[in-house]
Amino acid sequence: METLSFEKHDHRACIAKSLEIVVRCSKEAELQFTPTRKKVLEILLEEHRALGAYEILEKLRADGISSQPPVAYRALDFLVKNGFAHKIEGLNAFIACTILGKAHSPAFLICRMCAAVAESQPENSREYLDDTAQNAGFLIENTVIEAQGLCPKCQRDSVG
Ligand SMILES: [Zn+2]
Ligand SMILES: [Zn+2]
Numbered sequence: 729m730e731t732l733s734f735e736k737h738d739h740r741a742c743i744a745k746s747l748e749i750v751v752r753c754s755k756e757a758e759l760q761f762t763p764t765r766k767k768v769l770e771i772l773l774e775e776h777r778a779l780g781a782y783e784i785l786e787k788l789r790a791d792g793i794s795s796q797p798p799v800a801y802r803a804l805d806f807l808v809k810n811g812f813a814h815k816i817e818g819l820n821a822f823i824a825c826t827i828l829g830k831a832h833s834p835a836f837l838i839c840r841m842c843a844a845v846a847e848s849q850p851e852n853s854r855e856y857l858d859d860t861a862q863n864a865g866f867l868i869e870n871t872v873i874e875a876q877g878l879c880p881k882c883q884r885d886s887v888g
């Protein structure tokens with residue numbers, strides 16, 4: 729189970745690797761990874777933290793990119809639809825995917841203090857849901873697991 733985001737790591741390498749995978753996947757799937765879509769992904773990759781659409785717009789504006797809300801929303805739509813980013817429902821915010829290039833049903837650990845988010849891929853929860861759904865004759869289309877709490881840093885800070 730990966731919870732990379734909360735651990736110290738070479739984040740520049742992390743960004744470079746993510747961009748590389750997204751560029752490659754886009755090419756393979758013949759998706760148009762336009763400069764605006766790339767910029768929005770770069771904004772999401774800056775930190776492992778969930779960003780609201782409004783914050784993303786502000787950053788686009790600061791970069792001098794034409795930042796009409798529909799442009800940002802379309803870019804976010806593209807990233808989420810293709811699995812390059814995820815929407816965190818509980819925060820109404822977005823996060824870059826850290827398990828790129830693999831089919832996954834992510835689970836998110838969300839810090840309620842600093843909005844840091846770690847994405848992980850639990851092994852058993854999906855199986856459990858599949859069994860439950862099967863018993864109920866239910867067809868699962870999408871699973872979202874979001875846990876809210878405190879990240880290691882905020883736990884240390886709150887102890888003082
Ligand atoms: Zn990183
Ligand atoms: Zn993901």
Ligand SMILES: [Zn+2]
Binds near residue numbers: 840878
């Ligand atoms: Zn935190």
